[in-house]
Amino acid sequence: MLALRKTGAGFGLVPGEAPEPAPPGPGEVTVAVEAAGICGSDVHAYEWTEGYGFMVPHLPLTMGHEFAGRVLRAGPGAGLAPDTRVTVIPWVACGGCDACRRGEPRGCTRKATIGLTRDGGFAARLTVPAANCLVLPAAVDTELGALTEPLGVACEAVLVGEVGLGDTVLVLGPGTIGQGLALMARAAGAARVIVAGRADAPRFDVLRALGFADLVDVAEAPLAGQVLRLTGGAPVDVVLEATGHPASINDGLAVLRRGGVIVAAGIHAAPLTLPLTEFVRMRHQLRASHGTSRASWDKVLALLAREPEAFRPMITHRLPLSRGLEGFELARQRAASKVMLIP
Numbered sequence: 001m002l003a004l005r006k007t008g009a010g011f012g013l014v015p016g017e018a019p020e021p022a023p024p025g026p027g028e029v030t031v032a033v034e035a036a037g038i039c040g041s042d043v044h045a046y047e048w049t050e051g052y053g054f055m056v057p058h059l060p061l062t063m064g065h066e067f068a069g070r071v072l073r074a075g076p077g078a079g080l081a082p083d084t085r086v087t088v089i090p091w092v093a094c095g096g097c098d099a100c101r102r103g104e105p106r107g108c109t110r111k112a113t114i115g116l117t118r119d120g121g122f123a124a125r126l127t128v129p130a131a132n133c134l135v136l137p138a139a140v141d142t143e144l145g146a147l148t149e150p151l152g153v154a155c156e157a158v159l160v161g162e163v164g165l166g167d168t169v170l171v172l173g174p175g176t177i178g179q180g181l182a183l184m185a186r187a188a189g190a191a192r193v194i195v196a197g198r199a200d201a202p203r204f205d206v207l208r209a210l211g212f213a214d215l216v217d218v219a220e221a222p223l224a225g226q227v228l229r230l231t232g233g234a235p236v237d238v239v240l241e242a243t244g245h246p247a248s249i250n251d252g253l254a255v256l257r258r259g260g261v262i263v264a265a266g267i268h269a270a271p272l273t274l275p276l277t278e279f280v281r282m283r284h285q286l287r288a289s290h291g292t293s294r295a296s297w298d299k300v301l302a303l304l305a306r307e308p309e310a311f312r313p314m315i316t317h318r319l320p321l322s323r324g325l326e327g328f329e330l331a332r333q334r335a336a337s338k339v340m341l342i343p
């Protein structure tokens with residue numbers, strides 16, 4: 001079966017034959033993948049940038065952690081009938097560590113991630129725990145279902161940021177997570193969502209299609225002046241960061257109201273220099289959000305079911321899995337927003 005595999009520490013991915021997945025054991029299902037999105041973290045692992053060494057002991061493996069498809073075969077006690085359409089939560093808790101036994105699987109110390117430390121969705125088929133499968137509502141097709149993971153990450157960051165009714169929210173970064181942050185902030189009741197990017201015309205086009213008109217290009221002028229011009233001089237209530245550039249945290253803090261929350265959600269390759277006195281006097285709250293929770297996935301699926309077409313513009317390219325490397329190059333050059341690979 002065709003799969004897109006990371007075979008060693010270094011640049012690239014190898015499209016090629018992969019072994020068929022093991023038949024589903026008790027509580028497992030084999031899923032036929034219908035759509036799998038290329039994530040920013042997949043691109044990092046493809047380029048082999050800093051911070052992906054954790055994958056090495058698990059190589060070779062099939063990548064892909066944002067996917068949806070149909071149940072092909074179900075093991076004993078899986079509780080999912082063949083042909084059920086599902087999206088799959090990529091984090092597999094061990095069930096045995098202290099955190100798992102406390103009922104806090106997010107804190108699992110031996111967590112595996114489908115598509116990063118065990119075989120993922122850039123393949124025709126894979127076997128996963130049935131407990132990781134969420135049934136897609138009728139209105140949500142599998143390509144939208146494959147957006148559940150990145151939207152869940154965004155939903156969680158909006159919760160961490162305590163975005164509330166009537167808030168003005170600044171999103172830093174116009175990529176998929178930034179788009180998700182804007183959509184989830186709007187769903188949480190934000191009155192105004194401003195999104196900043198740097199020379200990112202194709203992604204600004206997606207944001208316009210998603211209904212966001214307040215776009216700021218920091219390649220043209222510094223962030224603060226442009227944001228304050230849009231708000232009539234008022235600072236923003238919440239800043240949500242998805243750039244991965246530490247300097248963007250300081251840029252965001254410069255327009256954040258006293259006591260306001262800034263959420264770092266990007267993966268940063270360098271440390272942050274923070275002028276602490278100003279930070280303390282402003283009582284700014286710097287928080288982190290990473291991953292997502294079951295509750296956020298459920299919320300995202302409900303939003304997708306209510307207004308599926310409102311999310312569709314996030315998907316800019318659809319390619320067969322056999323052209324997966326082309327998809328990675330599109331994502332790498334930021335010419336695309338979400339690229340879906342169709343096995």
Ligand SMILES: [Zn+2]
Pocket residue numbers: 039040041065066149150
């Ligand atoms: Zn992802």
Ligand SMILES: [Zn+2]
Pocket residue numbers: 093094095096097098099100101107108109110111
């Ligand atoms: Zn555990």
